[in-house]
Amino acid sequence: MKTESRLLITRFSPKAELLALELNKVGCFSIAQPLLRIEALEDALTTEKFVNGYYDVVIAVSGNAVECTKRLINKEWPKATYIAVGVSTQALLNGVIENEALVPEDSADSEGLLNLELLQSIQGKRILILRGQGGRDLLDKTLAARGAEVTFLESYKRVKLDLNGIELVNNWQQASINGAIISSTEILNQLFTLVPNKYKDWLSKLILYVPSSRVAQQASLLGARQVVILPSLRTERIVEFFKENNGKCK
Template identity: 65%
Template sequence: MIIEPRLLVTRFAPHAERLANSLNDSGCFSIAQPLLTVTELDDPKTLDTFLSGYYDYVIAVSGNAVRYAQQQINIDWPKACYLAVGQSTQNILNEVTVQDVLCPLTRFDSEGLLDLDELKSIKNKRVLILRGEGGRDLLETTLIERGAKVDFFQTYKRIKIDLNGHELVNNWQQASINGAIISSVEILNQLFMLVPKEYTSWIDELIFYVPSERVAKQAALLGAQHIVLLPSLHTDQIVEFFKVNNGNCI
């Protein structure tokens, strides 16, 4: 059975609106509804250590982590081996560091990063992970197991937006929303927390478009029955994905 996608875009603002507008312009009905917002965190001690050139490797796990770090940096980024979890983050990191940034070719998650040759032999190397508050334990754990010294530069924290779940789900149902673009585990969890229990069957039947196996696994644990891996979180690639595939998973 072919399903014409009618999408809920849950990314942070303003990215949700930009993606929804691009999808609508391409003929794919979409509604933007950010579920979380972010606010900057200050960590002067780690920032000073970073800017001193102390770290051999710097890993960015999100575009927001890079953007909020850049707001605190008034000089050139130090020389290091820079890596990014996905292509969108890679593009942002390339721009601010003016250096080549490595990125997985296919799997855009912690496992993809850890499979890069550059992170396989890092004994006694100093690694800084740019991220939001909380984050990816697998990345830290595995790097430490490989002998690296790992620190974090937490540049922002996520904040839940106060929303009316009943009202929103009614609006989404009236718009015949049948799919949701989810960019992170945190946003996925927030969506399931937002939707009232009486709508459990509705959310379980949504098609979840996710960027990584990590998010896909969590969606399955929460009860999602239809999960599709996106090629990237880059707006142009998502739009092209729905043009070519029509978003079909059934």
């Protein structure tokens, strides 16, 4: 018989709280504990270049990138082919552009974006990437290697929350937490940094639910013994996933 899931939700606020609320509604015990927060940035020069510039392709690597860029722009977004890393980001993009944004079908990560047919022959194309500060460079390096001219609009940064690791782990253990939903490599790394060494064995036994094979590989490198790739990071899809898997909910 499968063990009932008791989940730790580490996503950014307010998505963590919303997901925990919805999971608890269907009988999946969940605790929301964001580990990082988003702090919007303002780069007037870069924003001006975006609004008044010309780009063949604009890529949004996260919903946070779209939302924080929206705060900087109070006029029409430039015409281009827009690509979103996943359907949630696509929905946000569609709210601010004229045409529907493209989205990879196979995986919601940089690898999925790079597999798009549109990004195979891009010699001389101008590509702008909407992302957070210090974002992953696989995407831009690969696009540049294919001959594209790549620039960025970094509209936010990730900030570590001031948390007490020992106190949190004690609370999680008292709640019999046996799984954690991790939405990015940055959050995964912060979880393993936050948890003190004496609790690393407990942490390694948690089932980590992650969005992609890349995050899964990093989790395994950090010592996680059980890693499951989620079908999507959309709240409704995660709830469906746990409802459909016997033993995952009450």
